[in-house]
Amino acid sequence: MSETSEWPLWEVFVRAKRGLGHLHAGSLHAADSRMALHHARDLYTRRGEGVSIWVVPAAAVAASSPDERDAFFDPAADKVYRHPAFFQLPKGAEHL
Amino acid sequence: MNADHHYVLRLGDDALIAAQRLIQWCTRAPALEEDVALANIALDQLGQARALLTMAGELEGRGRDEDALAYERAESEFGNVLLVELANGDFAFSVAKMLFFGAYQNLLYQELSASAEPTLAGIAAKAVKETAYHVEHAALWTVRLGDGTEESHRRMRSAVDEVWPYTHELFTGDEVTEAASIAVRPESLRPAWSELVDEVLTDATLRRPEDGWAPTGGRTGAHTEDFGYLIGELQVLHRAHPGARW
Numbered sequence: 001m002s003e004t005s006e007w008p009l010w011e012v013f014v015r016a017k018r019g020l021g022h023l024h025a026g027s028l029h030a031a032d033s034r035m036a037l038h039h040a041r042d043l044y045t046r047r048g049e050g051v052s053i054w055v056v057p058a059a060a061v062a063a064s065s066p067d068e069r070d071a072f073f074d075p076a077a078d079k080v081y082r083h084p085a086f087f088q089l090p091k092g093a094e095h096l
Numbered sequence: 097m098n099a100d101h102h103y104v105l106r107l108g109d110d111a112l113i114a115a116q117r118l119i120q121w122c123t124r125a126p127a128l129e130e131d132v133a134l135a136n137i138a139l140d141q142l143g144q145a146r147a148l149l150t151m152a153g154e155l156e157g158r159g160r161d162e163d164a165l166a167y168e169r170a171e172s173e174f175g176n177v178l179l180v181e182l183a184n185g186d187f188a189f190s191v192a193k194m195l196f197f198g199a200y201q202n203l204l205y206q207e208l209s210a211s212a213e214p215t216l217a218g219i220a221a222k223a224v225k226e227t228a229y230h231v232e233h234a235a236l237w238t239v240r241l242g243d244g245t246e247e248s249h250r251r252m253r254s255a256v257d258e259v260w261p262y263t264h265e266l267f268t269g270d271e272v273t274e275a276a277s278i279a280v281r282p283e284s285l286r287p288a289w290s291e292l293v294d295e296v297l298t299d300a301t302l303r304r305p306e307d308g309w310a311p312t313g314g315r316t317g318a319h320t321e322d323f324g325y326l327i328g329e330l331q332v333l334h335r336a337h338p339g340a341r342w
Contacts, residue, residue, distance in 0.1 A: 007127070028129050031240065038233055039129040042136050 009058035010036040012043075014050040022054050030055075099275035101155040102175065104216065105165065106272070106315060107204075108148030109176035112166055113323075114197060115141035116330050117184055126187055133233060137194070140226040147219045167334035171327050172317035179262040181314065181323045188241050188248070188255040195234035196259055199292050200266045200285060202227035207280040216278055235296045242300025249301065256297065257305050264310035272315070 007029040013022035025044040030036035036055040045053065064072055080086050118138035125131035149162040160168075179197055184190045205227055208220035241252040267286045273279045297304050313319065333340060 029127060030129065034236060035240075038133060038236065042133045043129065046136065 007031050010040075010055045011058050011061055012036075012040040013054040013056070014040070014044050015052040015054075016049060017051055022052065025049075027058060097272070097275065098156060099272050100278050101152055102272045103276035103279045104148055104155060105152040106175035108145050108152055108165070109174045110180055110197075110201070111141045111148060112145035112330075113174070113176045113326065114180040115139070115145055116326055117180060117182075118190075118194075120184055121190065134190075137230050137233065140223075140230065144219065144223045144226070151215050151219065163334065163339075167331045171319055171324055174317060174319065174323075174327070175315050177262070177265045178311055178314040178320055179259065179265065181320060181326060182259070182262065183322045185255065185258075186251060187237075188251040189258065191234050191237040191241065192252070192255040192259040194230060195238050195296060196263045196293065197266070198227050198230035198234055199289050200263075202231050203285045203288050203292075204280055204282075207285070208278075211278055213278045231292070235299075238296050238302075239300040242297070242302045252300065253302050256302055260305040260307075261309045261311055264307070265312045265314060268310075268312055268315070270315060 008031075009027055010030055010033075011027050012025045014025040015022045025040075028036065028039050028043055030039050033055055037053055040053045040055055044050065076082070115138045118134055118141065121134045122131060122138075125134055145166070146162050149165045153160040153162065153165055177197075179193060182189075182193060184193075202224060205220040205223040209217050209224055211217040211220065238252060238256075241248040243249070244252075267282045267289070269282050273282055294304055
């Protein structure tokens, strides 16, 4: 399987139906984007899960690092006023 | 002779034997992803075979269902073309088989989907989409291997050369295709098939082999030596435990 290990990794995003966004479904190895689409079709949409597929070279994905987790995400945890439910609706405003 | 029955039975046999050969790649494909792809294609073929054999049994009117036709006939009673029964060889050889056979099937099913016989038209309409994908997948690999490294080019070229003689049988008519009211004349599919295959071979930097030797016999039950082993494997469970289910 040595040649396989040289195939780059691709991240697969599948859209389940019109109107929804593409969701990350998994990853696979393929030699190019066309083959990655074929493999994604066979691996992730066999049971009618999708109407559209994106494949992205895994190397092109920039990810936040686990080491930065505290700096990135903790400050958001204690700011309840960032949730819409924090605010009282003004009287008489039915649709806001 | 019940020509319609024989005609549909042949189509079912083509699909059944193609499925059986493809599934032999399971756990042996060059990559896990390709393993799943080939198994998917085999399942498409098996689905077509089941529908066609069921229909053939109904046309025959002797109460034989898909299982009776798949598991209880002798080697010489199968009417599939020799091309589908050829041993898998290396990956390039299987790709060449898949390309040539898939392109033929896709054109055939396109014609049959306009059939006046509604069951056959329905089976064909579904199979058109499936086989279009088989052709695309095989074409992708033909180009990748043909226009790849020196070694992959050499192997793809020899695969195309070796499978080529067996493609002639796909387009050979006989008394069954003459007599069957629902048949598409196989000769009529050849121009479109040639055009499609030429395009792929050109993209793959492969030359189209010369036409010459054209082995036949599959349609009349004269099969290759390998076929006996294939049928043995296909039928052994059913013959040992008739009607087994799980």
